[in-house]
Amino acid sequence: MEGAAPLPGFAGAPPASQGEIVRMRRSRRSLLAGLGAAAVGITLEGCGAAARKGANGEEPRLNLYNWDNYIGDTTLADFGQATGVKAKMSLFSTNDELFAKLRPGNPGFDVIVPSNEYVTRLRIAGLIQQLDHSKLPNLKNILPAFLNPPFDPGRRWSAPYTWLVQGLGYRKSKIDGVPDSWKWVMDSDRYKGRIGLFSEADDLIELGAKYLGYSVRNIPRPVIDRVAEMYIRQKPNVTVFHHDDGQDLLMAGDIDIVMDYNGDIARVMQEDPDLAFVVPREGSVLNADCLCIPAGAPRPDNAHKFINFILDGKAGAGIAEATRYPTPNAAALALMPADYRDSPTIFPPAAALANCEYADFEGLDRAHLYDETVTRIFAA
Amino acid sequence: MSLHEEPWSRAKGVFAVAFGPPTVWLTVFFLAPLAIIWAYSFGQNTSLTHIGVTGTFANYAHAVRPLYLGILWKSLWIAGLTTVLCLIGGFPVAVAITFASDKMRTWLLLLIMLPFWTNLLIRTYALMAVLRDEGYVNSALGGAWGLAVKLGAPLGAFHPLPLLHNDFAVVLGLVEVQLPFMVLPLYAALDRLDRSLLEASLDLGAGHLTTFARVVVPLAMPGIVSGVLVTFIPSVGAYLTPDLLGGPSSQMIANVIENQFKNADDWPFGAALSFLLMYMTFVAIAVQAMVERARREKRS
Numbered sequence: 001m002e003g004a005a006p007l008p009g010f011a012g013a014p015p016a017s018q019g020e021i022v023r024m025r026r027s028r029r030s031l032l033a034g035l036g037a038a039a040v041g042i043t044l045e046g047c048g049a050a051a052r053k054g055a056n057g058e059e060p061r062l063n064l065y066n067w068d069n070y071i072g073d074t075t076l077a078d079f080g081q082a083t084g085v086k087a088k089m090s091l092f093s094t095n096d097e098l099f100a101k102l103r104p105g106n107p108g109f110d111v112i113v114p115s116n117e118y119v120t121r122l123r124i125a126g127l128i129q130q131l132d133h134s135k136l137p138n139l140k141n142i143l144p145a146f147l148n149p150p151f152d153p154g155r156r157w158s159a160p161y162t163w164l165v166q167g168l169g170y171r172k173s174k175i176d177g178v179p180d181s182w183k184w185v186m187d188s189d190r191y192k193g194r195i196g197l198f199s200e201a202d203d204l205i206e207l208g209a210k211y212l213g214y215s216v217r218n219i220p221r222p223v224i225d226r227v228a229e230m231y232i233r234q235k236p237n238v239t240v241f242h243h244d245d246g247q248d249l250l251m252a253g254d255i256d257i258v259m260d261y262n263g264d265i266a267r268v269m270q271e272d273p274d275l276a277f278v279v280p281r282e283g284s285v286l287n288a289d290c291l292c293i294p295a296g297a298p299r300p301d302n303a304h305k306f307i308n309f310i311l312d313g314k315a316g317a318g319i320a321e322a323t324r325y326p327t328p329n330a331a332a333l334a335l336m337p338a339d340y341r342d343s344p345t346i347f348p349p350a351a352a353l354a355n356c357e358y359a360d361f362e363g364l365d366r367a368h369l370y371d372e373t374v375t376r377i378f379a380a
Numbered sequence: 381m382s383l384h385e386e387p388w389s390r391a392k393g394v395f396a397v398a399f400g401p402p403t404v405w406l407t408v409f410f411l412a413p414l415a416i417i418w419a420y421s422f423g424q425n426t427s428l429t430h431i432g433v434t435g436t437f438a439n440y441a442h443a444v445r446p447l448y449l450g451i452l453w454k455s456l457w458i459a460g461l462t463t464v465l466c467l468i469g470g471f472p473v474a475v476a477i478t479f480a481s482d483k484m485r486t487w488l489l490l491l492i493m494l495p496f497w498t499n500l501l502i503r504t505y506a507l508m509a510v511l512r513d514e515g516y517v518n519s520a521l522g523g524a525w526g527l528a529v530k531l532g533a534p535l536g537a538f539h540p541l542p543l544l545h546n547d548f549a550v551v552l553g554l555v556e557v558q559l560p561f562m563v564l565p566l567y568a569a570l571d572r573l574d575r576s577l578l579e580a581s582l583d584l585g586a587g588h589l590t591t592f593a594r595v596v597v598p599l600a601m602p603g604i605v606s607g608v609l610v611t612f613i614p615s616v617g618a619y620l621t622p623d624l625l626g627g628p629s630s631q632m633i634a635n636v637i638e639n640q641f642k643n644a645d646d647w648p649f650g651a652a653l654s655f656l657l658m659y660m661t662f663v664a665i666a667v668q669a670m671v672e673r674a675r676r677e678k679r680s
Contacts, residue, residue: 096642103429125428193542201643238628240545253514254544364425364645371644372447378631379451 054084058299062087062306065098065109067289070162070325072318079309085302102127106296110303116151116288117202119158120361128292130156135304138311138331146328149288150358158290159307160328162263162319165286165348165356166198166207167279169247169265174256182211182280185238185257187230192237196249196258199241201374202367203285204231206359207259211282216359228373232380241378250275261287263325266345270324277345283355288328421651431647439652448636448653455633458547458622459615462554466562466611467604469555474566474603475596478573489567492560500557504624507553511543511625518543549625550632554615561614562607569603570596605668613661633657 054060060083064076068091072078076087090109092098095118101107102122114122122128133139136159139147146160168179174194175184185195186208198204206216208227214220219227239255246258247268265277291310293303309315313331320327320336326346327333333341340346421440423433442448477488495503510516518540525538543549573596581591597604619634626632633653640650 094642096645099645121428127429201639235628241628243623252512254512364428367644368646368649371639371646375451375631375636375639376447378629379447379454380629 054302056301058302060085060302062111062299062302063109064089064306065092065101065112067091067113068093070113070289070319070323072315072322075310075315075318078315078318079306082309083302083305085305087306099125099127102294106294108298109294110297110299111306112292112294113161113289114158114292116149116286116290116358117361119290119292120151122292122294123152123157124361127295128157129295129297129300131159131293131307132304135301136308136311138308141311141313141316141329141331143328143330143333146288151288151360152290158292159311161289161291161310162323162325163286163288163328164261164263164325165279165353166203166259166261166284167265167277167348168257169250169260169268169275169277170257171250171253172274172276178276178278179257180278180281182207182282185259186211186234188234189237191257193239194256195238196240196242196246196255197231197238198246198259199243199374201370202359203259204241204374204377205370206285210284210355211280213282216285216357218362224369224373228377231377235377235380262345262348263323266324266343269345277348279348279352279356281352281355283357286353286356286358288358417651418655420648421655423648423651425646425648428645439648440656442649443652443656448633451631451636452633452656455616455618458551458554458632459612459618461551462558462615463562463608463612465551465555466558467608470559470562470566470607473559474563474570477563477567478570492563495556495560500620503556504553504620507549507556508544508624511549511552513540513542513544515544517541544625545627545630547626547630549627550618550622550630553621553625554618557618557621558611558615561610565603565607565610566600567603569600573599602672605672609665609668613664616660617657 052059062079062085064087066089071089076089079085079087092101095115098112098114099118099121102109102112103125106127112128114128119128133155139155139159142160146163147155149155149160152158168182168185170179175191179185184191185197198207205219205224205227208230209219209223210216212223212226212230214223240249242249242258244264246255246260247264249255250258250260250265251268251272260277262277262279265275269275269277291307293300293307297303310319311329313329313335316327316329316332317335320329320332320340324340324346327336419433420431422435422437423431424436424438426432473492477485477492480488508515512518521541522538525535529535577595577599578591581595582588586594616632617634618632619638622630622632622635637650637653637657640646640653644650
C-alpha cells in the first residue's frame with residue numbers, strides 16, 4: 001500500500017499516472033514522526049482562539065485526521081461550500097499512529113478514520129464519543145449490511161467510510177489458474193521463492209486460522225501454535241514478509257503471489273493487466289474504515305455535519321472515484337460507473353465473501369501473544 | 381584575592397551562557413524522555429492507555445528469554461560483520477585521503493560526505509532497485525548471460541541471483557550506510573599522524589607491511605576504536621535496513637522493539653528491550669575507556 005509508490009522510477013515501474021491513487025496505509029517509516037509528534041503533543045488549538053462562532057456556537061472549522069489519499073479530490077472544498085465550515089485534514093499512516101496521537105489526550109481533532117478493531121479499542125479506552133444519529137439523516141444511504149457490524153452494533157460509535165477484504169494478489173502469467181486457496185502461500189512449496197506474506201502479526205495469525213478452518217475471532221491457543229508451526233515450515237518458501245507494499249513487490253516482479261488488500265491490487269491492476277486478485281475459498285478477513293468523533297473533540301456539531309456530508313451520495317461517489325476502495329454507501333454506488341461497480345476485485349462475488357468475517361480487538365494480552373508468536377516465526 | 385575570584389566569577393557567566401542552552405536542550409529533549417522510558421521498563425500496562433510504574437522486573441525477565449536473546453545475538457553478529465567489513469573497506473580509503481594532495485583531499489572528503497545529503501530511506505530504496513530480481517545487477521548479468529548463450533556458450537537459462545530479501549542484503553545495506561562513519565574518524569586519526577615516524581620506520585629497514593602493522597595501526601588505534609564504536613552501535617540498533625532489505629529471517633532487535641511500541645502496544649516490554657541494548661552500550665563504552673586508561677598508564 002506504499003513503498004515504491006513515492007519512487008516509481010526506482011521501482012522500475014512506470015510513473016504513477018495522474019489521478020491514480022496510492023493509499024499510504026500503515027507505513028512503518030513514519031513511526032518516528034508519529035511517536036515524536038505524539039510525545040510532543042502538538043496541539044492544533046490555541047492559535048486564533050477568539051475566532052467568530054457559527055450558528056451552532058462552534059467556530060466554522062473542523063480538523064479531520066485521515067489516511068493519505070483517502071478522500072475525494074473536492075470533498076473538503078465541497079463541504080466548505082455546503083456548510084461554511086472550513087475543514088483541515090492531517091494525515092496518519094497506521095492505526096497505531098492514530099492511537100498513539102490520541103492516547104495522551106485529543107490534540108484537537110474533530111473527526112478520525114480508524115479501522116474496525118481500533119473502533120473497539122478506542123471505545124474501550126474512552127477515546128471516542130457516541131454519535132448522535134438525529135444529526136446523521138444520511139445514514140439512510142448506507143447499505144443495510146454495514147449498519148450492524150459486529151465491532152459496533154447499531155453504529156453507535158462509528159459511521160462507515162469504506163471497507164476492504166484481504167486476499168491473494170497474483171501474476172496471471174506465472175501462476176497456474178486461479179490460486180483460490182491460502183494453501184498456495186501458507187502450506188505448499190509450489191511457488192517457492194515467489195511468495196509474499198503480510199508481516200503484521202494479527203493478519204498472519206488470523207488468516208492462518210482461517211485456512212485451518214477456524215474463525216478469526218477467539219482463536220484457541222493450540223490453533224495459534226499450529227498456525228505458527230505451519231508458517232515456520234513454510235518459511236523457506238517465502239521470499240518476504242512485506243510491510244504493506246506487497247502490490248509494489250508484485251508489480252516489480254520480486255514475487256508472483258502475495259497476501260494483500262483488494263483495493264491495493266485494484267490500483268496496480270489498472271497499470272498491469274497481468275495482475276489479478278482472489279479471495280481464497282477458505283474465507284478471509286474483512287476490514288472497515290470508519291468515521292468517528294474522538295472524545296474531547298472541540299467542535300462535535302461540525303463533526304456530525306461533516307460525517308453526514310460524507311454519507312451523502314454525491315460526496316461518497318467522489319471518494320469512491322478517487323480511492324477505488326469499495327463504498328458501503330448505496331446512494332454513492334448508484335452514481336458510480338460500471339467499471340467500478342462491476343469490478344470483481346473491488347467487489348468480490350458474494351460467494352467469496354460469504355466466508356469472510358471481521359476480526360475484533362481481543363485485549364492487550366492477545367496482541368502480545370500474537371506479536372510474540374510472529375516474532376518466534378521470524379526468528380525460527 | 382581579586383586575582384583569583386574575578387576571572388572565576390566572570391568565567392561562571394561565560395560558562396552559564398555557553399553550557400546553559402545545550403544543557404537545557406539535553407535535559408528536556410533527551411534525558412527526560414529517556415528517564416520516562418526507563419521508568420516504563422519497570423512498569424506494566426494497567427489499561428489501554430495507562431502504564432503503571434510498579435518497579436517490576438517482569439519486563440526484563442521476559443526480555444532475557446531465549447527467543448529475544450537469540451534475536452539480540454543475531455543483531456550483534458550482523459553488526460559485528462558490518463563493522464569488520466567497514467574497517468577493511470574504510471582503512472584504505474582513509475589512508476588514501478590522508479596521503480592525497482590538498483586539493484584532492486577536499487574532493488575525496490566531499491565524496492565521503494555526499495551520501496549524507498540523501499535521505500537514508502531514499503538510498504535504501506535505490507539499493508532495492510539495484511538488488512532486486514529484475515534490478516540493475518541481475519539485468520546486467522542476464523544480458524551478459526544471454527550474449528554468452530548467443531555466442532555459443534553451453535549455459536542453461538539465467539536464474540537471477542538472490543541479492544535482495546536476505547541477510548546478505550542487510551549487511552550490504554548497513555555497510556553502505558555506515559562506511560562514512562568509519563572513514564571519518566580513521567581519517568581524523570591518520571591525519572594527525574607524524575609522517576616522519578613512517579619515514580623513520582622505512583629508513584630503518586621495516587617493509588611497508590611491517591610499517592603499516594607496527595606503526596600506522598597502533599598510532600591510528602584511537603580512530604579505529606571510535607570508528608568501530610560509531611559503526612557497531614548504530615548497526616546493532618538498525619531497523620529500517622533489515623525491514624526493507626531483509627528476508628523472512630532478517631528480523632533484528634530494533635524491529636522487535638518497534639513492534640512493542642506499535643502493533644503489540646507493550647511499551648513497558650519495548651522499553652525493557654531498548655534499555656537492555658542501552659546497558660550493553662554503556663558497558664562497551666566503559667570497557668573501552670578502561671582499556672584506553674590502562675594503555676595510557678602502561679605507556680607513561
